[in-house]
Amino acid sequence: MQSSTYTVKANAAFAFQRRTFSNLLNRSATTTTGSRFSPLNLHLHCSASKAMGAKLARAENGIQTVMNLSSVKARSVRAQASSVGGGGDEEEAVPLRSESNSSGTVLPFVAVACLGAILFGYHLGVVNGALEYLAKDLGIADNTVLQGWIVSALLAGATVGSFTGGTLADKFGRTRTFQLDAIPLAIGAFLCATAQSVQTMIVGRLLAGIGIGISSAIVPLYISEISPTEIRGALGSVNQLFICIGILAALIAGLPLAANPLWWRTMFGVAVIPSVLLAIGMGFSPESPRWLVQQGKVSEAEKAIKTLYGKEKVVELVRDLSTSGQGASEPEAGWFDLFNSRYWKVVSVGAALFLFQQLAGINAVVYYSTSVFRSAGIQSDVAASALVGASNVFGTAVASSLMDKMGRKSLLLISFGGMALSMLLLSLSFTWKALAAYSGTLAVVGTVLYVLSFSLGAGPVPALLLPEIFASRIRAKAVALSLGMHWISNFVIGLYFLSVVTKFGISSVYLGFAAVCVLAVIYIAGNVVETKGRSLEEIELALNSGA
Numbered sequence: 001m002q003s004s005t006y007t008v009k010a011n012a013a014f015a016f017q018r019r020t021f022s023n024l025l026n027r028s029a030t031t032t033t034g035s036r037f038s039p040l041n042l043h044l045h046c047s048a049s050k051a052m053g054a055k056l057a058r059a060e061n062g063i064q065t066v067m068n069l070s071s072v073k074a075r076s077v078r079a080q081a082s083s084v085g086g087g088g089d090e091e092e093a094v095p096l097r098s099e100s101n102s103s104g105t106v107l108p109f110v111a112v113a114c115l116g117a118i119l120f121g122y123h124l125g126v127v128n129g130a131l132e133y134l135a136k137d138l139g140i141a142d143n144t145v146l147q148g149w150i151v152s153a154l155l156a157g158a159t160v161g162s163f164t165g166g167t168l169a170d171k172f173g174r175t176r177t178f179q180l181d182a183i184p185l186a187i188g189a190f191l192c193a194t195a196q197s198v199q200t201m202i203v204g205r206l207l208a209g210i211g212i213g214i215s216s217a218i219v220p221l222y223i224s225e226i227s228p229t230e231i232r233g234a235l236g237s238v239n240q241l242f243i244c245i246g247i248l249a250a251l252i253a254g255l256p257l258a259a260n261p262l263w264w265r266t267m268f269g270v271a272v273i274p275s276v277l278l279a280i281g282m283g284f285s286p287e288s289p290r291w292l293v294q295q296g297k298v299s300e301a302e303k304a305i306k307t308l309y310g311k312e313k314v315v316e317l318v319r320d321l322s323t324s325g326q327g328a329s330e331p332e333a334g335w336f337d338l339f340n341s342r343y344w345k346v347v348s349v350g351a352a353l354f355l356f357q358q359l360a361g362i363n364a365v366v367y368y369s370t371s372v373f374r375s376a377g378i379q380s381d382v383a384a385s386a387l388v389g390a391s392n393v394f395g396t397a398v399a400s401s402l403m404d405k406m407g408r409k410s411l412l413l414i415s416f417g418g419m420a421l422s423m424l425l426l427s428l429s430f431t432w433k434a435l436a437a438y439s440g441t442l443a444v445v446g447t448v449l450y451v452l453s454f455s456l457g458a459g460p461v462p463a464l465l466l467p468e469i470f471a472s473r474i475r476a477k478a479v480a481l482s483l484g485m486h487w488i489s490n491f492v493i494g495l496y497f498l499s500v501v502t503k504f505g506i507s508s509v510y511l512g513f514a515a516v517c518v519l520a521v522i523y524i525a526g527n528v529v530e531t532k533g534r535s536l537e538e539i540e541l542a543l544n545s546g547a
Contacts, residue, residue: 106226106308110235112281113222114242115274116178116215119185121246122271123208127151129254130264137262138198146198152491153202157184157209158216159487165217166480167335173291174222175282177214182279185211186272193269208271213487217480224467225288226308239463289317290472333474338481346469349527350482353412353462356520358489360419360458361513364497365426365450373444391448395455407532408461412524415457420517422450427510458520468531 131147140146161184168177184207191204220239227235253270256263286308292301298318305317338347373387399411429435429442462482470478501509 106228106235109226109285109308110223110238112278112285113178113219114238115278115281116181116219117239117242118246118249119271119274119278120212120215120219121243121248122250122274123154123185123189123212123246124243125247125250126253126267126271127154128251129257130267133257133261133264134195134201137264138195138201140198150198150201150205153205154209154212155487155491157188157206157211158213159209159484159491161210161213161215162217162483162487163213163480164210165214165483166477168214169218169221169291169476173295174218174225174288175285176287177218178222178282178285179279181211181214181218182275182282183211184208185215185278186275189268189271189275193265193272204268211275213483216483216487217476220463220467221476221479222288225290226286228309293318294472333477335477335481338474338478343471343474343478345527346471347474347478347481350462350466350469350478351485352523352527353465354482354486355489356416356516356523357458357462358486358493359513359516360416360454360520361423361510361516362450362454362458363490363493364501364509364513365447373447387444387448388451391451392455392459395452396460399456399460403532407530408457408465409524409528409530411457412461412528413457413521415453415459415461416517416520416524418453418456419450419458420514420521422446422453423510423514423517426450427507427514430505430507430510465528465531469529 127150131151132141134150135141135143135147161181165177165181168180172180188204188206188208188211191200191207193204195201195204223235223239250267253267254263257267286304287300289301289304289308292298292304302314302318305314309317333343337343402411423446426443426446429439429446435442466479466482467475497509
């Protein structure tokens, strides 16, 4: 997400054998789990991809458009922040605008960064087709526990990587962190491709997970910091588009498996190539000017600005960045600083949004979709996937058109509210005897409405909000902490979800998810501020003042 996700990310630990759910629907006490990856969950990585693709197509034109805009002086609310007593950063938003005749461009460097997003999606999706064949090759075809560990090791590694990414980005810079990230990505892919034992396979997946965890933190961070203000949303959303591309690439890579059972090794091995390209590409990419000025490296910041925005912007942007309070006034925030009264409220909002995203039941709905559709007479997995995918794309298109009109907070409230109602409908369809004759149809309707509601806000909005609500001093670590909550909740839910379903029944679990969605609505209404049309310092002031 990352996602979501970061739309909700494909939680492979949730990939149960379809027969397991069929038994659960029949109230069997079966608890055996497998590790097959349902293709339906892959659609959620594209939660914002349709609209994001359109934004990307307009991004280059957007750059030319902003070249004709006059530079707008950043607003400051430092005096207001002091009067509030919230202790917000004395930081001005510095809009990185490009005037006419600018000779710089950010698109090639965004593209290089998105190699990390492609690898993110690819490593998540590659296990989909490969697991059955690698399990036979490694002699664990009947051991679903070990298969589960192969799948879940990636999530465990991603949790570690997401926390590590923030620290590395602050210490070594964004581009150097990308290069360091390429090491576990490449080694992990190589170990998976050459594994002769389950232990080696798990280690490879763990390393790849660390790599994608770091990527999940630094790809959106780097893109947001080098993008001109006017197209920052469009370029930032490209991250999700390339995650989806990575997943689709993994699905396509699995097509030869039926004819060549050993092809799974090639599927894992090809991931080494973009890992190496990422390291090489970042060697030629400029560092974030914001980070360089923070470190007092003004001359290097001037070179980066010249590359990104053109030489005519160097003097203006260096002056703005140097005088905005983003530089030498304060040292980098430590991890414990995130929990003090100055920052805790804004940090808790970012973490809570990802936590609600996962606890709201998106993975359960997606992984159970095939069985739900079969109960309604839809036997084709392709048809089921198409229905979920169409709902996702439609909801994303609507969200994109409303994002700048209704705002982030409004879409979050509508999204979680719709998800709560959909979960209630799903729960009733399994238990209410009066609806027994229509249970299959209602279950399908509830599933489609849930995915549609999710794609309106809960999927795409949390990741888009992170760069907006976090001050520059804490941005890298706060993003890492929020994504860490995402991965931790993903991993825990994946481990315990099926046993909870077995004990309490799917209807009760769906009812619990509905309650979580209601809690999310209450939390968002009281704690999330609207960021549409507001500068970074205004957002932080609003959060600190309880607005």
